[in-house]
Amino acid sequence: MTTPRPLIAGNWKMNGLEVALDEARAVAAAVDAQPPAARVALCPPATLVHRMAQALVGGGVAVGGQDCRAEASGAFTGDVSAEMLADCGATLVILGHSERRAGYDETDALVAAKTLAALRAGLEPIICVGETLAEREAARTLEIVTGQVRGSLPPELAGKAFAVAYEPVWAIGTGLTPTLAQIEEVHVAIRAVLVERFGAEGAGVPILYGGSVKPSNAAEILAVKDVGGALVGGASLKAEDFLGIIARA
Numbered sequence: 007m008t009t010p011r012p013l014i015a016g017n018w019k020m021n022g023l024e025v026a027l028d029e030a031r032a033v034a035a036a037v038d039a040q041p042p043a044a045r046v047a048l049c050p051p052a053t054l055v056h057r058m059a060q061a062l063v064g065g066g067v068a069v070g071g072q073d074c075r076a077e078a079s080g081a082f083t084g085d086v087s088a089e090m091l092a093d094c095g096a097t098l099v100i101l102g103h104s105e106r107r108a109g110y111d112e113t114d115a116l117v118a119a120k121t122l123a124a125l126r127a128g129l130e131p132i133i134c135v136g137e138t139l140a141e142r143e144a145a146r147t148l149e150i151v152t153g154q155v156r157g158s159l160p161p162e163l164a165g166k167a168f169a170v171a172y173e174p175v176w177a178i179g180t181g182l183t184p185t186l187a188q189i190e191e192v193h194v195a196i197r198a199v200l201v202e203r204f205g206a207e208g209a210g211v212p213i214l215y216g217g218s219v220k221p222s223n224a225a226e227i228l229a230v231k232d233v234g235g236a237l238v239g240g241a242s243l244k245a246e247d248f249l250g251i252i253a254r255a
Contacts, residue, residue, distance in 0.1 A: 016242025059095025114157025177217030221250030
């Protein structure tokens with residue numbers, strides 16, 4: 007099986023006003039001038055999805071959302087549907103990020119429902135999984151993470167483009183990262199579940215690593231077995247830092 011291109015996706019979280027589009031344009035200009043080995047995506051807040059998609063149209067940087075509602079429409083004040091994201095020009099969406107699992111009590115079942123919504127709208131889902139520090143210290147990492155993979159990925163993903171992102175909760179925005187051996191252990195376990203669920207197709211699904219990825223550690227993380235890219239938080243807000251990570255893929 008041909009190994010798919012790595013995916014380097016930037017998650018801007020709740021950051022960015024219109025002026026921040028200059029950073030996105032700078033990333034796109036560099037990517038278009040010298041196409042990297044990796045696919046590149048930026049996922050801004052919902053207020054910028056349409057403007058970023060317009061600014062980057064026709065180039066080598068895809069635009070994604072950070073979440074979507076499971077329903078296509080309805081009386082859900084403040085929520086955004088997958089169809090709305092697609093209508094804005096998005097082609098991907100992040101789902102099940104730990105900040106939403108923890109802060110909004112999102113369950114595996116809800117993440118699976120949102121994944122179905124993404125597929126319904128033609129979006130490529132990036133489905134996040136990861137353990138807390140307490141779970142790691144209790145030696146439950148593999149149990150928690152593989153359980154999230156099984157519970158959050160519906161069978162309808164078979165034959166569709168999607169990625170899984172492993173983000174240890176304790177490493178997000180803290181400057182802490184697992185050892186390379188710890189990253190490999192979890193990615194290998196996720197790969198085994200993907201193959202179990204989706205057969206040969208599961209062997210080619212990109213498994214991204216996320217959690218304090220920066221230019222200084224990207225090369226060694228991206229070289230780890232079964233790491234197929236990165237989901238980048240704070241370092242994706244500045245073009246120079248994000249391009250430094252992309253260059254190491």
